[in-house]
Amino acid sequence: MVSARRSGARRSSHPVAAVFLVAVAVVVLSPLAFAVVASLRTDAEVAADPLGWPSTPAWGNYGRAAEAMGYGRAVLNTLVVTGGAAVLTVLAGSLCAWALTRHVRRWTGALYQVFVAGLTVPVFVVLTPVYLLLRDLGLINTHLGAVLAHAALNLPFAVFFYCGFLRAVPVELEEAAVLDGCSTPRLFTAVVFPLLRPATATMAVFVVLAVWNDLIVSMLVLDDETLRPVTPAAYALVGPYGFEPSTLFPAVVLAAAPLVAVFLALQRHIVAGITAGAGR
Structure with a gap:
């Protein structure tokens, strides 16, 4: 009975751990994702909406x-x-x-x-x-x-x-x-x-x-x-x-x-x- 309760507690804690790990991953990867998205935008697009998406990916930014x-x-x-x-x-x-x-x-x-x-x-x-x-x-x-x-x-x-x-x-x-x-x-x-x-x-x-x-x-x-x-x-x-x-x-x-x-x-x-x- 006790072991069943313990296994149930472990199973119930898995979703909480998964949500926590996902939250940590989002926080850690957000700056990198922002840099990648912003790197494909023009200066005017970034000035108008810093958190927006590129209308057309500007791949030429990388060459410059x-x-x-x-x-x-x-x-x-x-x-x-x-x-x-x-x-x-x-x-x-x-x-x-x-x-x-x-x-x-x-x-x-x-x-x-x-x-x-x-x-x-x-x-x-x-x-x-x-x-x-x-x-x-x-x-x-x-x-x-x-x-x-x-x-x-x-x-x-x-x-x-x-x-x-x-x-x-x-x-x-x-x-x-x-x-x-x-x-x-x-x-x-x-x-x-x-x-x-x-x-x-x-x-x-x-x-x-x-x-x-x-x-x-x-x-x-x-x-x-x-x-x-x-x-x-x-x-x-x-x-x-x-x-x-x-x-x-x-x-x-x-x-x-x-x-x-x-x-x-x-x-x-x-x-x-x-x-x-x-x-x-």
């Missing part, structure tokens, strides 16, 4: 927006910065976390706390020191400078994330490899790093999302318009006195399209990596 923002060059710049930052963050974060969790010393606990404290520091606090450091190194307006800046800002979370994952990995696997004569570099590349594959997939997705959608750091480090990623390139279409909707909204859609396409294509692998990382 791509030309105005230098879309091909901007995407290439984004791929270089995003890929470099993801690789550097994953390598540095996993190596640092491995050292902190496996080679414990008196100072490793304090160093770990420093990385954790880095998660609480707002990005605006470190923008000036990062800019001055890159300027003194001659890395302003270079892809390398942008890669280093993004990797440094994402490193505290990477260390925190990998440390939590490594604490659940049996240390006996590494000890057995050492007894077999495995050197330290090979121990990491052949034993430890493959075990971190689920965490690495999750971390790489996090960094790619953060760097692709970044505006502030990219505008600070990459002032040259020929080096701008897609997000600053789209923002550059906003003038001091306004913007043209027929250019800005297509640029926003074009900036987000590659990231959405990659996420849809790899969503199974992304979810599997997040689930495996959480399961540990």
Whole structure:
């Protein structure tokens, strides 16, 4: 009798959960849907009725927006910065976390706390020191400078994330490899790093999302318009006195399209990596 009541309660809660999920999806997708619809309208139509539908889809808006923002060059710049930052963050974060969790010393606990404290520091606090450091190194307006800046800002979370994952990995696997004569570099590349594959997939997705959608750091480090990623390139279409909707909204859609396409294509692998990382 009790089990029947519980199963009935679970069945009755399903419609409520479904309605809640649909409402959340509508709220999340509404800005993207508005941008897509507005990108197919003329400036006059948007001014007359901002929430209306296009009388005739203006597909030519996308061509003009791509030309105005230098879309091909901007995407290439984004791929270089995003890929470099993801690789550097994953390598540095996993190596640092491995050292902190496996080679414990008196100072490793304090160093770990420093990385954790880095998660609480707002990005605006470190923008000036990062800019001055890159300027003194001659890395302003270079892809390398942008890669280093993004990797440094994402490193505290990477260390925190990998440390939590490594604490659940049996240390006996590494000890057995050492007894077999495995050197330290090979121990990491052949034993430890493959075990971190689920965490690495999750971390790489996090960094790619953060760097692709970044505006502030990219505008600070990459002032040259020929080096701008897609997000600053789209923002550059906003003038001091306004913007043209027929250019800005297509640029926003074009900036987000590659990231959405990659996420849809790899969503199974992304979810599997997040689930495996959480399961540990």
